[in-house]
Each structure stands twice: as structure tokens, then as C-alpha cells.
Amino acid sequence: MFDTPPSVMWWNGRLVPWAAATVHVTSEVATRGTNVFEGLRAYWQPGERRHAVVHLDAHLERLAQSARLIRLPEAATAEHIALLRTGVGELVRAIGAAQDLYLRPTLYIEQGRYGWRPEKVKLGSYIAGYPADPTPTRPMDCIVSSWRRTPDTAVSPLIKVGAAYQAFRLPRIEAEVQGADEAILLNTRDTVAETGGAAVFLVRSGTVVTPPLADGVLDSITRRTVIGLLRTSIGLPVIERSIPRSELYIADEAFLCGTLDEVRAIGTIDGLSMAAAPGPVTAAVRDAYLAACREGKDGGPASLHLIDTLEAHRATA
Numbered sequence: 001m002f003d004t005p006p007s008v009m010w011w012n013g014r015l016v017p018w019a020a021a022t023v024h025v026t027s028e029v030a031t032r033g034t035n036v037f038e039g040l041r042a043y044w045q046p047g048e049r050r051h052a053v054v055h056l057d058a059h060l061e062r063l064a065q066s067a068r069l070i071r072l073p074e075a076a077t078a079e080h081i082a083l084l085r086t087g088v089g090e091l092v093r094a095i096g097a098a099q100d101l102y103l104r105p106t107l108y109i110e111q112g113r114y115g116w117r118p119e120k121v122k123l124g125s126y127i128a129g130y131p132a133d134p135t136p137t138r139p140m141d142c143i144v145s146s147w148r149r150t151p152d153t154a155v156s157p158l159i160k161v162g163a164a165y166q167a168f169r170l171p172r173i174e175a176e177v178q179g180a181d182e183a184i185l186l187n188t189r190d191t192v193a194e195t196g197g198a199a200v201f202l203v204r205s206g207t208v209v210t211p212p213l214a215d216g217v218l219d220s221i222t223r224r225t226v227i228g229l230l231r232t233s234i235g236l237p238v239i240e241r242s243i244p245r246s247e248l249y250i251a252d253e254a255f256l257c258g259t260l261d262e263v264r265a266i267g268t269i270d271g272l273s274m275a276a277a278p279g280p281v282t283a284a285v286r287d288a289y290l291a292a293c294r295e296g297k298d299g300g301p302a303s304l305h306l307i308d309t310l311e312a313h314r315a316t317a
């Protein structure tokens with residue numbers, strides 16, 4: 001979906017042609033990757049003729065937290081986030097009806113070397129939006145990477161800052177070289193953390209297990225939603241605890257979840273096949289998650305509390 005950008009994007013408060021949104025090659029964002037960002041999905045709801053932007057509030061709240069954690073100036077951050085909130089609706093309407101979209105609201109430092117003092121820093125913001133590909137249903141082949149997730153004492157996993165994603169470059173290459181789809185990273189204490197874009201869940205004898213935030217995972221919004229769905233709609237216990245590497249290989253089922261991946265079964269890890277892929281729990285949680293995203297109605301009964309921050313953008317078409 002990223003190969004074919006649409007003609008329009010949103011930049012510093014207005015819609016602009018895609019090619020117009022540029023910064024200098026020596027800018028702070030280009031040099032040190034000083035940008036905080038979110039990945040959002042807007043699901044097209046044909047019956048309602050509108051897009052449902054899943055958990056917009058939660059994503060913008062996390063964007064503000066990322067900005068705070070890398071010390072972006074507070075007042076300017078708040079101004080840009082208010083603009084971004086409106087910008088999401090403007091861009092969704094501009095890109096058009098009848099398709100699912102993936103959106104990247106981003107806040108960046110244009111000028112100011114390692115800048116943090118408000119008078120020294122110039123912030124910019126943009127939203128890039130792409131028609132979303134349907135998520136593949138094929139179970140994923142994963143490896144456990146030889147690279148580690150950065151600890152909270154380096155660049156915290158709680159911060160979605162562009163520069164931090166360099167730590168996923170080599171794991172992704174490692175996976176590709178080994179013919180796999182995705183790399184699972186361990187943390188510096190050698191227990192399971194996450195992938196470069198998704199939380200890891202295992203199912204063991206009817207209990208669902210996922211690493212806690214303290215084990216080096218992003219506070220994933222899909223992770224929170226999936227935990228809620230499992231406990232309420234599906235009625236299974238979910239335990240947040242450390243997972244030793246070997247437990248990956250003996251789980252009944254394993255799946256990844258994140259905004260981009262939605263809920264995806266893991267088929268193999270380091271060449272060992274999972275007992276079931278997708279297993280019954282993975283299938284149930286995937287169905288429940290996608291139904292909540294597609295059918296959620298502004299926090300109404302159909303969505304339980306899952307899409308309570310859903311923002312609806314009616315199509316103009």
C-alpha cells in the first residue's frame with residue numbers, strides 16, 4: 001500500500017499535493033529521525049457510508065506521550081495535535097469513500113539540533129494516508145531475532161519515534177534472509193518482547209499469555225483491545241507475564257496483533273510449526289476484532305466498550 005501514495009496529503013494544517021510536503025535533507029527529522037508518529041486504520045462502513053477511524057483518541061494520546069517522552073515543546077505539541085485531530089477527518093474525506101485507509105499522523109522537528117527549548121525548535125506535522133491492502137490471512141512464518149528490543153533505559157519501547165525503528169531494520173532483514181515474514185524480538189533480559197509492529201500473544205491450555213509493558217513492548221492499542229475482547233466477548237483468561245523464548249515453541253497457538261497486522265496467526269517460529277494456525281482462539285479473536293472495527297457504532301452496544309473512542313467521518317460522496 002505504501003508503494004502507491006495518493007495524490008493528496010495533509011501538512012501543517014491543510015491538504016496539499018503529495019509532492020509539496022518537503023523538508024530539507026539536513027533537517028533534524030531527516031538527520032536524526034526526530035519524528036513521533038501513529039499508525040491508524042479507517043475502516044469503510046458501507047451501510048453507514050462513512051469511515052470509522054479506530055481509537056483516534058487513544059492514538060493521539062499516545063502521540064502526545066511520545067512527544068513528551070522525547071521532550072518536544074509542550075505548547076507547540078498540543079497545537080499540532082489539535083490540528084492533526086481535524087486533519088484526520090479532512091484527509092479521510094479527501095482520499096475518498098468506499099475503501100479502507102491506513103493513516104500516519106506524524107509530528108516532527110524541522111529545525112533545532114537535538115532541540116527541545118521551545119524558542120529553538122520548529123515543529124511540523126503531517127498525515128499521510130494510503131488505501132489499505134486487505135490483510136493477508138495466511139499464517140505468518142516468524143523467526144526469533146538475534147537482535148534485542150531496546151530497553152527502557154535506552155530509547156524506551158513506549159516511544160513511537162522514527163529513529164527507534166532503525167532497531168527493527170536488521171531484525172526484519174534477518175527474517176527476510178531466512179525466508180520468514182517477521183522477526184520476534186527478545187528484550188535485554190532474554191524474554192519475549194514484540195515484533196517491529198505488533199504484540200505477541202500465545203495460547204496455552206485455554207489461557208492467553210502476552211508480555212507485560214515492562215518487558216519492552218509498546219503500549220499497543222490493539223493489544224489493549226484484544227485483551228478486552230478475550231476477557232469479555234470471548235471469555236478467556238489473559239495473563240500478562242514474561243515469556244521465555246522456549247515457550248514460543250510449545251504454545252497451542254500464537255498470534256500477532258497491531259493496527260497494521262490486525263490479528264494474524266503465526267504458523268511457524270524458527271521453522272517449528274504451531275499446533276494450530278489459526279487455532280480456535282486466534283480465529284475467534286480475529287473475527288471479534290474485525291467485527292468491532294467494521295461494525296462499531298460510536299461506542300453503542302454493537303461495539304461494547306471496544307471502539308469507545310471511535311470517531312466517525314461521514315463520506316461526502
Ligand SMILES: Cc1ncc(COP(=O)(O)O)c(C=O)c1O
Pocket residue numbers: 039160194195196197198199217218219220221222223257258259260
Ligand atoms: C513496535 C510496535 N509494537 C506494536 C505495535 C502495535 O501497536 P498498535 O496496536 O497501537 O498499532 C506497533 C504499531 O504501532 C509498533 O510500532
